[in-house]
Amino acid sequence: MRQLNVIANPSAVREAADAILAAGKNPTVEAVRARLGGGSPNTIVRELNAWREALGERFLALEQRPPLPAPLGEMVKDLWTVALTHARAGVVDELAAERSSIEGARLLLEADRQELEKTSQARALEVAELRGRLELTDRARIDAEQRLQQVTGERDAALMEAGTIAAHRKALEAELSRTRAEREGDRQWFDAEQQRLLREVDAQRQSAKDSARSVKRLEDAAARAAEKHAGELARVRDRLQTAEERRSELVGRVKELERQNRVRRASPTSKSSSKRKATPKRK
Incomplete structure (x- = not known):
């Protein structure tokens, strides 16, 4: 929008009007605006009316002064006549100028209104x-909020699932630890049982050797006393036969224990077939 940046104050309007009148021209609204470089037409019209009213008083004050020399008095009279003529003509010109200013202002307002409408x-x-x-x-934003809720729900579900998986993993680890402990216990039991069986086998072997030596001694004694103790020899032979059967039985048991030992070594985790199996007692 156009703006009237120049402020038409009373003193500026009077000075401009005096300067225009001194140049022999009629101080109209447009002439004053042109000399001031702008200003509100309404303000200039109001100040020009006040200037014209004061102009007559200024000339009357000049007439009340001591008489001037004739040439100067004639000059003042001519100037007064010109001022009156300009003042009379200025009224008409002022009205036309005011109408023109109003029309210009209206056009400006219309342009401003159109510009405002466009704006x-x-x-x-x-x-x-x-x-x-x-x-x-x-x-x-709504889609993002819905997506956020969905992602939050998925995250919560994932966290719950992760917690379930973690708990299951802990249970599996506990089960694995328990299984390992059981296997370690089984291994220790198997080693102890193996050592016991080996000691028993050694004892059986030693007993067999002792029996064989006893049988030998008995045979020797029997041979020496065969003639004298025929009945005793028969009994010794019976005992020898019994000892031999016992030795054969012990040898069979040793072989069975060795076979069981090999089976246990081949499948150390099989608890159902080997765990704490009762060892037959000696007869």
């Missing part, structure tokens, strides 16, 4: 565009 239309378009963008932003 308002542009602002309305901008507002509509901004509202559209705001609606899109709101929809995007």
